[in-house]
Amino acid sequence: MTNPVSITIARGNGIGPEIMDATLSILAAAGANIKTEEIEIGEDVYSRGITTGIEASSWDILRKNKVFLKAPITTPQGGGFKSLNVTIRKSLGLFANVRPCRSYAPVLETLQPKMDMVIVRENEEDLYGGVEYRQTQGSAASLKLITRPGSERIIRYAFEYARKNGRNKVTCMSKDNIMKIADGLFHKVFDEIGAEYDDIEKEHFIIDIGSARIASRPEHFDVIVTENLYGDIISDIAAEITGSVGLCGSANIGADFAMFEAIHGSAPDIAGQGIANPSGLLLGAVMMLVHIGQGEVAAKVHNAWLKTLEDGIHTGEIFRDGASKKKVGTDGFAKAVIERLGQEPSKLNAVSYPSTKGGMSLPPLKEVKAQKKELVGTDIYLDWVGKPDELADKVLPLIEDGLKLEVIDNRGTKVWPDGMPETYCCDQWRLRIKSNDAQPVFHDRIISQLSKITQSGLDAIKMENLYTFDGERGWSKAQGE
Numbered sequence: 091m092t093n094p095v096s097i098t099i100a101r102g103n104g105i106g107p108e109i110m111d112a113t114l115s116i117l118a119a120a121g122a123n124i125k126t127e128e129i130e131i132g133e134d135v136y137s138r139g140i141t142t143g144i145e146a147s148s149w150d151i152l153r154k155n156k157v158f159l160k161a162p163i164t165t166p167q168g169g170g171f172k173s174l175n176v177t178i179r180k181s182l183g184l185f186a187n188v189r190p191c192r193s194y195a196p197v198l199e200t201l202q203p204k205m206d207m208v209i210v211r212e213n214e215e216d217l218y219g220g221v222e223y224r225q226t227q228g229s230a231a232s233l234k235l236i237t238r239p240g241s242e243r244i245i246r247y248a249f250e251y252a253r254k255n256g257r258n259k260v261t262c263m264s265k266d267n268i269m270k271i272a273d274g275l276f277h278k279v280f281d282e283i284g285a286e287y288d289d290i291e292k293e294h295f296i297i298d299i300g301s302a303r304i305a306s307r308p309e310h311f312d313v314i315v316t317e318n319l320y321g322d323i324i325s326d327i328a329a330e331i332t333g334s335v336g337l338c339g340s341a342n343i344g345a346d347f348a349m350f351e352a353i354h355g356s357a358p359d360i361a362g363q364g365i366a367n368p369s370g371l372l373l374g375a376v377m378m379l380v381h382i383g384q385g386e387v388a389a390k391v392h393n394a395w396l397k398t399l400e401d402g403i404h405t406g407e408i409f410r411d412g413a414s415k416k417k418v419g420t421d422g423f424a425k426a427v428i429e430r431l432g433q434e435p436s437k438l439n440a441v442s443y444p445s446t447k448g449g450m451s452l453p454p455l456k457e458v459k460a461q462k463k464e465l466v467g468t469d470i471y472l473d474w475v476g477k478p479d480e481l482a483d484k485v486l487p488l489i490e491d492g493l494k495l496e497v498i499d500n501r502g503t504k505v506w507p508d509g510m511p512e513t514y515c516c517d518q519w520r521l522r523i524k525s526n527d528a529q530p531v532f533h534d535r536i537i538s539q540l541s542k543i544t545q546s547g548l549d550a551i552k553m554e555n556l557y558t559f560d561g562e563r564g565w566s567k568a569q570g571e
């Protein structure tokens with residue numbers, strides 16, 4: 091036998107230790123050729139004042155082993171603590187979050203018996219940068235950042251995944267009818283990359299109707315690729331439709347590292363009761379075995395698990411009188427899977443996996459032509475309370491030569507000139523100041539404009555420059571502008 095593959099494990103919080111023990115007992119009984127090295131993450135680490143939730147020394151272990159099986163953890167609310175899940179995904183460059191969600195009808199009751207989709211969620215960008223500010227007493231802001239390389243990598247991954255796994259269609263979901271620039275970029279990159287995959291059907295859904303369709307007609311979807319927040323939400327919806335959030339595992343894949351987990355959280359409401367369903371983490375572990383080239387063991391575990399479900403041995407949250415036969419706790423479920431190792435399901439389709447190492451090497455990013463970027467104005471944000479016309483009267487005399495105050499908006503809606511009296515104005519305002527002859531402006535002109543405004547006593551809280559790229563507007567217009 092070859093040397094065992096070293097993997098890092100973390101038992102996590104809440105139901106984490108229970109489902110990890112159950113999962114590891116099944117892997118051991120199935121003959122997984124792995125050796126585990128444990129790190130401590132989550133609540134206890136946070137409570138020692140480490141705001142990242144992970145000790146510095148644990149990173150060395152993660153780096154050495156490159157493969158991580160992680161139970162869910164509890165992220166403390168507030169207090170400057172950062173989500174450890176997000177930190178690990180971003181620090182180790184785990185850009186792709188792959189979440190297969192399928193129904194197990196007729197074995198598990200579900201409104202959607204024909205569902206079999208894989209959600210490929212972008213894992214590093216979007217609102218999960220956690221870049222947030224309070225600039226006025228009455229407002230709070232989160233930065234949504236979408237990049238071309240980030241979008242290209244996840245979209246390419248989704249198409250390659252589809253090809254490698256015999257799937258026929260990739261659906262992109264975004265909200266580019268509203269976020270025309272950020273989500274527009276994601277959609278545009280989807281169209282560009284998709285054009286290279288003639289053999290795969292492509293489509294795009296606006297995320298709201300897309301989510302509704304997942305709930306009403308999930309059989310329509312095959313592989314879905316989407317941004318971080320949308321992916322987080324739709325994968326919980328999809329998992330719940332299969333019968334329980336406890337039934338889906340996920341793989342977080344990067345160029346050098348991979349982390350495997352359940353999609354659900356630490357379920358503090360049922361922790362310590364021995365009733366949690368270990369299936370999500372177990373299916374994460376199955377994906378891990380495939381990734382490290384132990385496809386045969388992965389299939390053995392997966393088929394025994396399917397047979398257990400098929401035999402009606404169910405944890406409480408999926409147990410239904412009549413349809414289920416025996417209600418078990420976490421350990422009882424693990425024992426039942428172990429007893430069925432070597433067996434295959436008969437009503438559900440048995441699975442098989444290749445024994446070559448998983449992972450995927452993607453081609454280098456597409457070269458992009460350098461664009462001509464020109465500064466043509468600036469948006470200056472103010473903390474101010476009053477009426478739009480009063481603000482315009484204060485600002486107009488302060489405008490520098492060569493610039494013009496084009497519009498004032500509040501929460502993205504134009505309120506000057508010719509605003510609607512009905513528009514509610516909060517304490518965060520935006521002045522859009524642009525070159526008055528459509529020519530580029532220089533930074534020093536903008537800085538001197540900012541100084542003039544602050545020297546007048548107005549509270550400028552932020553500025554955002556307005557650029558064109560090859561002459562194309564690089565900012566969104568205010569509603570009504």
Ligand code: NAD
Nearest residue numbers: 162163164165175336354355356357358359360366367407
């Ligand atoms: P949750 O997923 O932990 O629980 C949601 C509901 O599903 C609860 O009713 C829970 O009892 C049930 N549930 C979840 N997993 C189950 C299982 N395996 N078996 C049976 N029932 C199960 O979501 P939450 O309550 O919103 O979050 C709890 C904590 O988990 C929070 O601190 C959150 O930040 C954290 N969280 C962690 C991760 C992670 O570590 N990857 C992911 C999501 C949430």
